[in-house]
């Protein structure tokens with residue numbers, strides 16, 4: 134799995150308490166997580182492309198969640214960063230070799246591919262059931278009161294307000 | 306995921322009906338699946354290292370299952386070929402940056418890492434519950450009667466008998 138998934142989920146968790154329209158600059162997001170700016174930028178672009186965050190002024194602008202935290206699952210974020218291809222890829226090996234199964238008999242997936250696909254569905258369903266709002270207090274509230282105070286001060290110094298999205302002009 | 310997993314599971318499924326001590330040469334395994342011999346060899350070596358198959362004469366010799374098919378799960382095979390590292394790797398990003406959580410407060414895993422770990426456990430448990438014996442008839446019996454007959458002939462021409470494992474001489 135792309136190691137950017139960890140950064141992306143943490144970035145979303147950091148944005149989650151801010152409320153509609155309030156966000157953080159790319160520099161603040163990278164700084165908070167102690168990761169190089171270009172790496173953070175890559176994840177934020179992928180999150181933006183997937184409609185999970187919105188940005189006000191290109192990739193150096195501020196980022197805010199595009200939906201409420203209870204409507205963003207860990208699966209959404211994982212998929213945005215890591216892609217949606219299944220981990221197990223069946224190359225239809227059963228159709229090769231001296232005893233190849235005829236193509237016409239291969240309409241249903243092979244029992245092996247079907248088993249891996251069931252396992253991946255169980256994985257996906259579990260991550261889909263966990264929303265940003267579920268992990269929020271654990272992630273931002275962990276540590277002691279002093280840490281909490283430090284975070285609040287950091288938020289105060291860094292949170293920006295993104296301009297409202299202009300409603301699109303109706304096509305004439 | 307390593308694409309060798311598909312070949313490895315299919316190879317084990319092909320060995321599964323043979324009964325104790327009966328096996329197939331590496332050349333036969335590669336030929337049956339229409340994959341290059343060195344690629345097949347790599348998977349068989351990994352399966353051998355994990356104790357899932359045994360071999361009689363090095364990597365060019367015959368391979369047989371080392372345990373009955375009902376004692377080999379898809380998870381065993383996946384893990385043998387793909388390794389056992391978790392897909393999600395937590396780099397403890399929470400301990401970095403200006404609001405780093407103190408190390409002493411990080412004894413429990415981060416809520417994000419814990420969520421991914423629960424999902425991977427669900428994936429693992431599902432693959433662990435599926436044994437070679439469960440998928441056997443689906444894999445070898447798929448296709449029509451003609452295909453089945455072709456397979457039986459192929460088995461007849463290729464199955465080899467592996468010498469019994471000699472019991473180790475007791476340490477003196």
Ligand code: FES
Nearest residue numbers: 223226227243246
């Ligand atoms: S043919 Fe792809 S897993 Fe069986």
Ligand code: FES
Nearest residue numbers: 395398399415418
């Ligand atoms: S610190 Fe690694 S996932 Fe949270």
